[in-house]
Amino acid sequence: MAYDVWDGDDEAQAGRLVPLYILVNGRTSPRNTNLDLATQVIALPVDPSRLELEYREILDRCARWVSIAEIGAYLHRPLTITKVMVDVLLEQGYLRVGVPAQQKIADRRLLETVLAGLERL
Amino acid sequence: MDRKSVKVVVAGGFGTGKTTLVGAVSEIPPLTTEEVLTQASVGVDDVTGVEGKTRTTVALDFGRITISNDVVLYLFGTPGQDRFWFIWDELAQGAVGAVVLIDTRRLDSSFPAVDYFERRGIPFVAAVNRFFGECLYTEAEIRAALKLDDTVPLLWCDARDRESSKQALIGLVRHALARMPVAK
Numbered sequence: 001m002a003y004d005v006w007d008g009d010d011e012a013q014a015g016r017l018v019p020l021y022i023l024v025n026g027r028t029s030p031r032n033t034n035l036d037l038a039t040q041v042i043a044l045p046v047d048p049s050r051l052e053l054e055y056r057e058i059l060d061r062c063a064r065w066v067s068i069a070e071i072g073a074y075l076h077r078p079l080t081i082t083k084v085m086v087d088v089l090l091e092q093g094y095l096r097v098g099v100p101a102q103q104k105i106a107d108r109r110l111l112e113t114v115l116a117g118l119e120r121l
Numbered sequence: 122m123d124r125k126s127v128k129v130v131v132a133g134g135f136g137t138g139k140t141t142l143v144g145a146v147s148e149i150p151p152l153t154t155e156e157v158l159t160q161a162s163v164g165v166d167d168v169t170g171v172e173g174k175t176r177t178t179v180a181l182d183f184g185r186i187t188i189s190n191d192v193v194l195y196l197f198g199t200p201g202q203d204r205f206w207f208i209w210d211e212l213a214q215g216a217v218g219a220v221v222l223i224d225t226r227r228l229d230s231s232f233p234a235v236d237y238f239e240r241r242g243i244p245f246v247a248a249v250n251r252f253f254g255e256c257l258y259t260e261a262e263i264r265a266a267l268k269l270d271d272t273v274p275l276l277w278c279d280a281r282d283r284e285s286s287k288q289a290l291i292g293l294v295r296h297a298l299a300r301m302p303v304a305k
Contacts, residue, residue, distance in 0.1 A: 037154070037181075037211065038126040038195040065124050067195060069183055073152035079181075080156065098124030108301055110192070111217065114127055115294045117188030121146070121287055 133222030134230025138280035147184025218244035
């Protein structure tokens with residue numbers, strides 16, 4: 001090939017070349033402050049090939065609904081970084097977000113659902 | 122349908138069986154997620170040994186229970202060290218409430234947790250973990266030692282046992298429901 005294009009292919013073998021905070025442009029908190037460690041997200045059917053490896057790793061975990069805490073645990077990343085990276089993916093339309101647990105629980109029906117669910121266990 | 126997350130905090134002193142309880146009822150083996158605390162402005166220009174000097178890692182153990190097609194309950198154990206209160210704040214915000222585990226050999230070790238939820242008006246139940254053998258105290262003595270309000274349910278459980286841990290969670294949700302004002 002005549003073009004001098006690096007397709008990033010050797011990145012996986014070489015390990016991480018840049019610190020995670022570079023990937024999030026030095027952000028230290030998510031723009032969406034409703035994001036909570038229990039908030040669940042799911043990948044949208046969008047081609048992720050333009051994304052950096054670290055972001056694609058997150059999307060790979062989101063084929064089904066999964067919480068930010070689970071993503072952080074599976075990928076061994078600190079929660080704050082995970083939250084910011086998930087926020088970036090939300091902002092760019094790669095993920096869909098569920099209802100955050102951060103909202104004050106004032107929903108009797110939700111609690112009744114939880115109670116019934118626990119009793120069925 | 123909207124996907125909803127519900128949180129329950131499992132608190133108590135060091136070694137009271139928090140992760141054991143989470144593991145007993147969770148549908149997945151307990152996971153550990155880490156929060157890295159960086160001490161602002163210390164060692165900013167000094168790159169050597171930064172990791173050791175300015176970062177503290179706080180580990181959180183958690184599990185999950187799928188309640189229905191659209192509701193998942195997450196159980197978060199509080200960090201072993203009592204001093205990371207801001208992490209408790211994140212865990213407690215929006216939570217149904219807390220199960221505070223009590224080890225009768227060290228009643229006082231769960232007092233900070235009781236105090237935390239009491240002060241913030243967050244529903245909680247106190248669960249005496251029988252794991253540690255015969256309880257030497259009466260319910261009244263435990264209530265007095267922990268300054269437990271009469272309205273706070275006091276339960277007995279075995280954190281290793283799924284059914285028993287499940288009953289502690291059910292006790293908490295019932296208590297939270299009972300405290301909730303009835304909508305007109």
